[in-house]
Amino acid sequence: MKYALIGCGRIAVNHVKACDNNGLEFVAACDTVPENIDILFGKQMPKDADKIARYTDYKVMLEEHPEIELAAIATPSGDHAEIAKYLINHGVNVIIEKPMSMNMKDADEIVRLAEEKGVVVSACHQNRFNIAVQQTKKALDEGRFGTLSHGSIHVRWNRNKGYYDQAPWRGTWADDGGCLMNQCIHGIDLLRWLMGGEVDTVYGVTRQQFHDYLEAEDVGMAVVTFKNGAVATIEGTTNVYPKNLEETLYLFGEKGTVKIGGTSTNNIDVWDFSDETEADQQNKGFKEQTSNVYGNGHTSLYADVIDAIKNHRQPYVDARAGRNGLEMVLAIYKSMKTGQPVKLPLEDFASTDMKGTF
Numbered sequence: 182m183k184y185a186l187i188g189c190g191r192i193a194v195n196h197v198k199a200c201d202n203n204g205l206e207f208v209a210a211c212d213t214v215p216e217n218i219d220i221l222f223g224k225q226m227p228k229d230a231d232k233i234a235r236y237t238d239y240k241v242m243l244e245e246h247p248e249i250e251l252a253a254i255a256t257p258s259g260d261h262a263e264i265a266k267y268l269i270n271h272g273v274n275v276i277i278e279k280p281m282s283m284n285m286k287d288a289d290e291i292v293r294l295a296e297e298k299g300v301v302v303s304a305c306h307q308n309r310f311n312i313a314v315q316q317t318k319k320a321l322d323e324g325r326f327g328t329l330s331h332g333s334i335h336v337r338w339n340r341n342k343g344y345y346d347q348a349p350w351r352g353t354w355a356d357d358g359g360c361l362m363n364q365c366i367h368g369i370d371l372l373r374w375l376m377g378g379e380v381d382t383v384y385g386v387t388r389q390q391f392h393d394y395l396e397a398e399d400v401g402m403a404v405v406t407f408k409n410g411a412v413a414t415i416e417g418t419t420n421v422y423p424k425n426l427e428e429t430l431y432l433f434g435e436k437g438t439v440k441i442g443g444t445s446t447n448n449i450d451v452w453d454f455s456d457e458t459e460a461d462q463q464n465k466g467f468k469e470q471t472s473n474v475y476g477n478g479h480t481s482l483y484a485d486v487i488d489a490i491k492n493h494r495q496p497y498v499d500a501r502a503g504r505n506g507l508e509m510v511l512a513i514y515k516s517m518k519t520g521q522p523v524k525l526p527l528e529d530f531a532s533t534d535m536k537g538t539f
C-alpha cells in the first residue's frame with residue numbers, strides 16, 4: 182500500500198516506524214521545512230529512503246503521486262483539518278494526528294466527508310491500543326465491572342520552556358491549545374470511550390500558572406456527567422516539577438476496580454474483580470515497556486487502518502472518535518469561558534474562542 186507522510190517533526194519518528202513495521206511502501210514525505218525530512222531520517226531511517234520523493238507542498242505531492250492510498254498528517258494541529266479535508270476530497274485514506282482539528286465545525290465536517298467519500302479516516306489516539314487499555318475495554322465489554330460508579334484521568338506531566346521554544350505554534354490557541362488539547366487529549370479520549378461515550382455535561386476550570394509565555398492553559402480540571410449515570414473527573418497539567426509523573430486512569434464499578442498507570446496509561450497498577458479467575462493474574466502488575474510517552478500504539482493503529490482499508494470497514498479509532506475527544510476539551514474550554522457547565526453535543530466552539538483568556 183502506497184503511503185505518504187505530511188509533517189516530519191518530533192512525532193514523525195513513530196509514523197516512520199509504524200510505516201516500516203507494517204510493510205507500507207513509503208512513496209513521499211512532505212515538510213514545509215525540507216531539512217526536517219533529513220533530520221527525521223537521521224533519527225529513524227525508513228526502508229528504501231533514497232526512493233522516497235520529497236515535497237514542501239502536499240498538494241503538489243498528491244498531484245505528482247496520485248497513487249498514494251494512505252497519508253499521515255503530523256503537522257502542527259492548526260493545519261490538520263485543512264490538509265485532511267483536501268486529502269479526503271481526493272479519495273486518500275488518512276491518519277490524522279491528535280487533535281483531529283481545532284474546532285467543532287471542522288471536526289464534524291471531517292466525519293461527514295469521510296462517510297460521503299467512503300475513505301478510511303483515523304484519529305491518532307494510539308493509546309487505545311495499549312495492552313492495559315485493551316484488557317480494560319475487554320473487561321468492560323464483558324460486563325465485569327457491573328454498573329460503573331465513576332472514573333478519573335490524571336495526566337501529570339512536565340513541559341518546560343525548552344519544549345515550548347522548539348516551535349512557535351506550541352501553546353497558541355490557533356495551532357495547539359494548552360495542556361488539555363495537546364498532552365491530555367489521549368487520556369480524555371480514553372476516559373470518555375471506556376465510560377461509554379455518552380457524555381451529558383462537562384464543567385471545567387483552567388488556569389495558566391507557570392507558562393506565561395504561552396497563550397493557553399497549563400492546568401485544567403473538569404467534572405463530567407455521563408448519560409449512563411456515571412461521573413468522572415479530569416485533571417491535566419504540564420506543571421509537574423521536575424518531570425512527567427504519571428498518566429493514570431481509574432475506573433470504579435460495582436464489581437470491579439482498575440487503575441491503569443505508568444507515564445502514559447501503559448501499566449496495570451490495580452486489577453480487582455469479584456469474578457476473578459486464574460487468567461486475571463497476568464493482568465495484575467502488568468507493565469508494557471515503551472521507549473517514550475507516545476507508547477507503542479502507532480504501529481497497531483496503522484495495522485488496523487491498513488486492514489480497514491483492505492476490508493472496507495471503519496477503523497478502530499475513527500473520525501468520530503477524534504471528534505469526541507476534541508469535543509471534551511472544547512467543552513472544558515467553553516465552560517471556563519462561560520463559568521457554566523456545558524451540555525453536549527457541542528455545536529460550534531473553536532480553540533480560538535479562548536483568545537484573551539489568560
Ligand SMILES: NC(=O)c1ccc[n+]([C@@H]2O[C@H](COP(=O)([O-])OP(=O)(O)OC[C@H]3O[C@@H](n4cnc5c(N)ncnc54)[C@H](O)[C@@H]3O)[C@@H](O)[C@H]2O)c1
Pocket residue numbers: 187188189190191192193211212213214217237239255256257258260278279280305306307348363475
Ligand atoms: N499521537 C501522539 O502521541 C502525539 C505526540 C506528539 C505530537 N502529536 C501531534 O503531532 C503533531 C505534530 O507534533 P510534533 O511534536 O511532531 O511537531 P513538530 O513541530 O516537531 O513537527 C511538525 C512538522 O510539520 C511541519 N509542517 C508545518 N506545516 C506544514 C505543512 N503545511 N505541510 C507539511 N509540513 C508542515 C513542520 O515544519 C515540522 O517539521 C501535532 O498535532 C501534535 O499534537 C501527537
